[in-house]
Amino acid sequence: MTIIDTLIAGEQALFKPEKLTPMQKNTLRFVIIGLIYYGFAVVEGMIMRIYEIKPFPLVTQSQFFAIMTAHPLVGIFGSSYSIVFGAFLFLVPFLMKRPLWSYKLAVWTMALVGAGTFIFWGAGFISHYAPLYTLYWPLPADFSQFSPLGGAVFILGIALIMVAAFLFIINIFATITTTPEGSEKQPSGAMLSSALGLTGLRNLFTGKKKEHLVSLPVAAIARGAIDMALNSGVILFTGVLILVYMVGSLLGYDLRRTAIDALLYKNWFWWGLDLIADGLVLIFVAGTWYLLATLITGKNLFMQNIARAALFVELVVSWTVWSHHLLSDQAQPAILKVVSGEMVTAFEMMTQGLAFFITLATLWAARPLKMTNELRFLLGGLLGFSLAVPAGIMQADVGLNRILHNTQWVVGPHVHVAVLVGLTMTLYSAFYLLFPILTNGAKLYSQKLATFHFWAHLAGGIGMGAFMGMAGLNGMLRRSIYFNGEFNVFMILAGLSGCLLLAAFLSLFFNIIMSVGLRGVIGIFSPAKAET
C-alpha cells in the first residue's frame, strides 16, 4: 500500500467501521473528541508558553487571560472527561458482561461534552471572559472587566458539561444495579453496596464476610462518580449564582456583590473543585491502574482488599482536604488550615502511594513482561503521580505555602506533572490497550511513532513541570505576565519542553489517522449498523 492508500483506508485496510457495534463507535467518538480538545489545550498551552517568554501583539492581555481560563477547562472537561466517559461507559458493561443501561444517554453525554466545551471555549475566545475558574468572588461578576453576555454563554457551556456528567453517572449506576433483560434477577441494593464500598466496610466489623459483587475497577469508577456528582452539583449551583448577577447586569440592575461572602464562596468552590483534583481523578486513576495491571499481567491484583479499602479512604479524604487551597488566607480558621489543609491532605500521599505500590507489585509478580506500549505508558503515569503528589504535599504546608502559593511551582511540578504525565499517560496506556478491542483488531500504523510519542511526552511533561517549578522557586507567579524577560531562562526551557509535548501529540494523532484511515474516521461518526 502506498502512503496515500494507508491515509485513506488505514494500515493494511484492517479497520472496518461498518462492523463496529454502537458502543465501540461511541467510545471511539469520545476518544476522537477528547484528542481534538487535547490538541486545543496543547496549542493554547504553547501560545501561553511563548507569551510568558515575550508577550507579542497578536495576543492582547485580556485574550491571554481568556486562554488561561479556557485552557485547563478544555483539557479537563473537553479532553479528559471525554476520554474517561467514553472508556468507562465501555468498560463497565464490558467488565460486568452486561449491556450499557442506555446507549442513547451515552450519545447525549458525548454530544453535551463536545458542545459544552466548544460553547465555553468560543465564549472565552470572543468575549475574553476570564475569571479563571471563577474561584475568587466577586471577580466572576466584575462587569467592569468582563462582558456579562460573554460570561453567561461561558457558564452555559460549563453547565452543559455538568449535565453530561450527571447523565454519565446515572448511566454508570443504572448499569451496575439493573438486571439485564433475560438474566436472573440480581440484588441491586447489594450491587450498589459493593460498588460504593459499604460491603467491604461492613466486612471489616463482622465475622460473616460477604463477597464483593462488583470488580475492583468498577468499584473505583462508582466511587469516583460520587465525587463527580458532588462536584457537578457545586459547579452548577455556583454557575446559577453567577448567572443571576449576569442576568441582573444585562437587565440594568447592579446587584450587591457583598451579599456573597468572598471567603465562604472560596471555601465552597474549592470544596467542589477539589473533588475533581483530589477526588475523582485520584480514584479513577487508581482504578485504571488496577485494571491495566490485571489486564497486562492476566493475574489478580496484589492486596485486593487493601486496595478496596484505600479507595474508600480516598473518597472520604477527598471530601475533607479543600482547605490546603486556603493556607494563605489569613481569615481562614487555623484549625481548618492544620487539620484539613495539612494533616488530611497528607493522607493523599498514603492512598496514592498504596495504589502506586499495589500496581507495581502486581506487575512485578508477573515478570518477565514484554515492554508493550500500554506497560510503558502505565509506568510513565505511575512516575508522573509519584513526582506530582509529593510536590503537592509540600505546598500543602502552612510554612512552605507562605513562599510557594500562586507561584509557578504549584502549576508546574504539581498540576502539570500530575495532569500531563500522571493522568494523561495513564489514559494513553488505556488507549493503547483498548485500541485493538475497540477497532476489532486494527493494527497500529507505526510502532516507532508510538515509541517517539512515549519519550517525547514523558520528557516534555517532566521537563516543562521542572522548569516551571524552578521559575516558581525563584519567585515567578502563576496567572501573571512578565514583560522584561525576568525568568526567560526557565521559560525558554519550559517552552522547548512544550514543543516536545506538541510533537508527541502530533505523532499520536498522525499514527491514529494512519491506523484507521480517513475513511475509518468518517465511518466512526456514521450511524452503526452492527448489533450491540
Added chain:
Amino acid sequence: MVDSSVVLYGQTIAYTFYCLAIISVMAWFAYGVTRTGKMGGIKTGVFYSFVILLAILGVSLHIITYSTIPWVKVDLNRADYKPDKAFEITIENHQFRLPSEKMVASVGDLVLFDVKSNDLTYGFGLFRKDNSMLFQMQVIPGHRNDLLWKFEKPGVYTIRSTEYSGPKGVDMIIRNSFEVIETGRFN
C-alpha cells in the same frame, strides 16, 4: 528569623534528590520487570513497611516545618504577638494605597501588614530585588488580612499583588516601596 530563601534552598535540594531517586527506581523497575527473576512476588511485610513509611513521611514533613520554619508559629498565633511596627494598606480598583510613599522598618522589627480590599480578591507579596518572593498572602474583601513578619536583615522590597484579579491586575506592582534599614539609622 531564617530568611525564606534559605527554606526554599533546602526544599529545592530535598525535592531534587527525591525526583532523581524516584526516576532511578522507576527506570530500574522498568528494566527489571522485563527480566526473569528469582522472586515470585512481594511479601506483605514490605507492603506494610511502605505504608508505615508513607505515614511517617506525611506527618513528619509538617512537624519538621512547624519546628524549623520560624514564621509558622507566629502565623498560626498572630493574636499572641505584639508588632513593633504596623502598616495599614488598602486596595481598591487594582491600586494599592500605602500609608506613605515608602514604608520603612528596622532590622529586627516584627512588622504587621494589615491589608484591606474594598472590591476584589487580591494578593499581597513582598519581592526582593532579584524578583524572588519573600512572602505572600491572599487579600479577601470583607475580611481581615494580616501578616506578621520579622525582618532580620536590611533590604529593599517591591510590593506586588500575588493573586489574579482580572487582566488589570498585571500592573499591581509598586517597586522599592518597602525598606528595612539597620537599627539606629532612623536617628
